[in-house]
Amino acid sequence: MKKIVLLRHGESVWNRENRFTGWTDVDLSEKGVAEAVKAGETLRKEGFHFGRAYTSYLKRAVKTLDVVLDRMDRDWIPVTKTWRLNEKHYGMLQGLNKRDTAEKYGDEQVYVWRRSYDVAPAPLPEDDPRNPRFDPRYAGIPDAALPRTESLKDTVARTMPYWECEILPALARHDELLVVAHGNSLRGIIKNLKGISDEAISEFNLPTAVPYVFEFDEGLGCVKDYFLGDPAEIASLMEAVANQGRRGCPPPSLPVCETPVSEAVVCRSVFDPVLCLGRRTGFACRRSSPDRK
Numbered sequence: 001m002k003k004i005v006l007l008r009h010g011e012s013v014w015n016r017e018n019r020f021t022g023w024t025d026v027d028l029s030e031k032g033v034a035e036a037v038k039a040g041e042t043l044r045k046e047g048f049h050f051g052r053a054y055t056s057y058l059k060r061a062v063k064t065l066d067v068v069l070d071r072m073d074r075d076w077i078p079v080t081k082t083w084r085l086n087e088k089h090y091g092m093l094q095g096l097n098k099r100d101t102a103e104k105y106g107d108e109q110v111y112v113w114r115r116s117y118d119v120a121p122a123p124l125p126e127d128d129p130r131n132p133r134f135d136p137r138y139a140g141i142p143d144a145a146l147p148r149t150e151s152l153k154d155t156v157a158r159t160m161p162y163w164e165c166e167i168l169p170a171l172a173r174h175d176e177l178l179v180v181a182h183g184n185s186l187r188g189i190i191k192n193l194k195g196i197s198d199e200a201i202s203e204f205n206l207p208t209a210v211p212y213v214f215e216f217d218e219g220l221g222c223v224k225d226y227f228l229g230d231p232a233e234i235a236s237l238m239e240a241v242a243n244q245g246r247r248g249c250p251p252p253s254l255p256v257c258e259t260p261v262s263e264a265v266v267c268r269s270v271f272d273p274v275l276c277l278g279r280r281t282g283f284a285c286r287r288s289s290p291d292r293k
Helices: 030-045 059-072 098-105 107-115 152-170 183-194 231-245 273-281
Strands: 002-008 052-055 079-081 176-181 212-216 222-227
Touching: 002 059, 002 183, 030 059, 052 059, 052 152, 059 079, 059 176, 098 107, 152 176, 152 183, 176 183, 183 212, 183 222
Parallel strands: 002 176, 052 079, 052 176
Antiparallel strands: 002 212, 212 222
């Protein structure tokens, strides 16, 4: 059985600060490095022996891959970097705090910008220094191909040709491949692999540095997919990703109390326990709540 592991990068500094990141090249946080170490150790214990790896041009993905391969003692395998695996470009939202933006524009609008399939934020102006045409790493790419903003649909349009023409065919030469990229570039790939609808993909949240395994038959047809790790922990991490753009939720790195919803009493704070973590995760409230009764 041939396998491709999809891995979102570890927590970045702007993930920790709950900012829209997109193509901004921010580093991993200390937590993100630790997540990458854990992912590498998990993959090693599960017996993976990757023959090749792929990643984006952005350092949070590149460094996650470096750490993972180091923990697996496979630093020597070929690595291909491509801009086509970059995160979705968030246009003028890049650098803004998600909760502050929700306070200004409302939860629904931020949800549309973050999760809708075909709606893109406002684009960067041509003279904006954040415009990728000024970045030397993209000097060899035609300007018309470089985004000033993107929807998930746009991200899929640049990612899937590379997947279909480069990554998937490599399974003919290697039994196991590793792809370390970003929440939205990977969501686009997952959407196509699993046949998820344009509407349903908005509800799919990919946690940082949790290996997601796809198994393929000899004809390169996808036959099975699963996360490596504790299901309850992964569900909680997914819910935390979903809540990053909501006004009532604290930053994603804050610790979570483990009081089951069924046993919890009302959380009398600025954080609504149902809004923040929901019934699906089984957790009721945050330790940071100033007035929990």
